[in-house]
Amino acid sequence: MTANRPKVLLVEDTRALAETYRAYLEPQDVEVLIAPDCASALEAVEEACPSVIVIDVNLPDGNGLDLMRDIKRRRAACEVVLVTGQASVKMAVEAMREGAYDFIMKPFSAERLRVTLRNALDRVCMAHRIEELAAEADESEEPDRLAGMIGRSRAMRTVYRILHNAAPTNATIFITGESGTGKELCAAAIHGMSRRAKGPMITINCAAIPKGMLESEIFGHGRGAFTGAVSDRLGAMLSADGGTLFLDEICEMDLELQSKMLRVLQERSVQRVGEDAVRPVDVRIVCATNRNPQVEVEEGRFREDLFYRLHVVPVELPPLREREDDVLLIAREFLAAFSAEDDKRFRSFSESCEQALLACDWPGNIRQLQNAIRRAVVLNDGEVMDETMLPALVREAARAVVAPLATLQSAGAPPIVDAEPSGLSARHAIEPLETVIRRTIERAIEQCGGNIPRAAQALRVSPSTIYRRIQMWSERETGDAPSS
Template sequence: MQFKAVASDETSGRRRPVVLVVEDTPSLAATYRAILEKQDFAVETAATGAEALALLKSAAYDALVLDVRLPDMTGLDVLDAMRERGDQTEAVVITADGSINLAVDAMRRGAFDFIVKPLNAHRLAVTVTNATERARLKAEVTTLKRELGDAAGFCRFIGRSPAMQTVYRIIRNAGPSNATVFVLGESGTGKELCADAVHRTSRRAGGPFVTLNCAAIPKDLLESEIFGHVRGAFSGATADRKGAALSADGGTLFLDEICEMDVALQAKLLRFLQSKEVQRLGEDRVQRADVRIVCASNRDPLAEVQAGRFREDLYYRLHVIPIELPPLRDRGEDIVELAQHFLARFSEEEGKKVSPLSVDVLAAMRRHAWPGNVRQLENLMRRLVVLNDGETIEPAMLPADIRASAEASGPHPPALPSDGHRIVTTAPPIDGPGRPEQAVGPLEATIREAIERAITASGGSIPKAAQLLEVSPSTLYRRIEAWENAAS
């Protein structure tokens, strides 16, 4: 249940609970209003059951004060209608009939409590306060359940890896603000999905979410796409165009690949961010647009600033809350979860029955570097489902580069004992006694020994060991994870 906040204390930020009073006698409705407003409730009224149901459908209330006798239906009928459509607003029923049967009937139909006329002001205030408190607690439980359910994903993201949990936390914290967000990450990591998640978790979620890919539009047309134009503003402008900034008024404008934007247009974007004013090409009139900006790039924006291709003042204006999406190769078991998710989705879309991926197929996917990230994995799973006539996907059906990754890794040696990011190794020190130089062992064992020696020399630090070996830390993490999985 979401609360309707029509009144708040601007100095404290506290929201006044909103109560809907359903009573056809004006004097009684005014009495209930006075009692509740004295207790700092915001009150709205309805005189009939139909009016109450219409209001409950259009907005959410913290509590409902409901008279049993109404001109068009009974209060019990209202409770039945609410239950049928899943409305869980806490209802306090008021009646002149104090029979036990009526009270029990009201409670069975979902009422929170039952008050008999003549009304006691204190009893009404306490009962409605309890009802709104119960509604608040139910809302908190719902929120917690949703967040716990998001352990495997969040706002259409799939994955529970620590790297993605960090992303989810930043989005939850940044979403409700109006601060600009700069999403960074390799191609295919889900930057537009991240921007959509920021919009969904914001107070602008009910407004438009407008996306614009700055790399996909010719430079001489991009200004018109963002700020719009009027008919005849330039050759080919045969009709007025609103533009993305005005179209996103009250919502979010997502500028993807913003580092591709021409420097001259960057100055106009900066001016818009500062003034919130839009002047369409060929028009003298200035219009205001209340827009939140989320932008993204697969380049390093600071490097672009240093190279003179991106304005420094615009960079600092946009780079308020950075969100860096991890590459798929650094997301561990998310690869498996994503692969199985895409398999189920595309199997349903194509009307095929495909068995879950085998251990060998998943092992090959774990070992692949995925340069195209989640987009590459998604496209692969669609291709496997479309081209596969059977119910099972075999390792031989995988592309050659993924099979090669699996073959290069070879069988898994025993696991290395670990402690967080520091690995305890049994290899002798770099300058200590080791095997004779002329001794030759299996390639994988030699690789493992080299990794162990580097980790030992680095004091157990994986990033430092990766620097010594001139590989990325993710390469070492993948190998260590593979060894640990094989041992378990």
């Protein structure tokens, strides 16, 4: 029924072009609306609430980029695609920074418009779903793990819910996150929760394979295709037929190979190196990178069309420092596993050890935490792991944020700013926000008997957030102190 179909608004002053675009979109299950200028487009946005708006940059009563800014200011729940016949790299980058979903150069094919529209609609649906999940996150009890992933922080609960909804589909998933945040584990969870779980999961690390060999690794080759090709090679894409292909560090793939990958995704078929035959393939793509893919696109290292083909369902894995007390959940899991593996007696962490684990920023994320616990288990033994058993780098990082607490508390923690804004009475004086934050944190620590993790839980923030603020206040006061 029309009422349930997503609406697409075409803002194009040339009627023939508008009708051409409408014809391009006929195979899609969408309702297409047309507006010839900025004024009628804004009316349509208010009345019809379109999911995607395709805007020509040159309009009779204004500029398409300005129209997009106006739409974004109204917080319309839609994605905007800009179309132009005279684009520059500067204009494209500006459009993306201003919030455009895509930037299409005229002339373009029907398939280009359909793919962009389909991905934009998927983004809108996913954004709505993420908002619903975030709203529900604090109101429902969530598991502290999912398919091997561990954590109960709000950030991880949101990740779990995205995976729960996206994994059973065939949508391409693009995972981003710092090194060590668990992108490969996330990809395995997606495969395990999908309808393809009984099929193969093939992993290719694009950064670990020499560029000259990567094409053969992904697409395969025939015997004699090049020097050293003494036998046929099926390749990762065909090996993953009926299952999932995980392309880790995909931003390391060179531009020529990206072009071939785009063609494979569009045609759903593979031509092995050195062969004329084209083989159909049914594979779901999950990819990951520790870079910012949009920056890679802007700087010309990653094809824009491939990015939008892959970036259908984005999953951002948070760094460990932003995951509240998940570090303790994960550390306990490692402690139990490594103790059993090495026949050690460890059962728990001391309070000082937990404080150190929470205070550390873990720049290497879960991989660094895993190595720290592994080393501590190998070199020590006992029922309880103490802070002194942790690697020196972890202890030093923890002390850098824990030590200033005693200094601040012994000094009475004077307010950062005492000055009252001129013209305001004491009764109505406005305090600087930093002063209010500091007083609230210090009061919570005092009421929790100096236990920072407990204070952080009461304030609903990460313990590392409190530790970093304590360090900042200490450094500020040390820097402001008069020299003798």
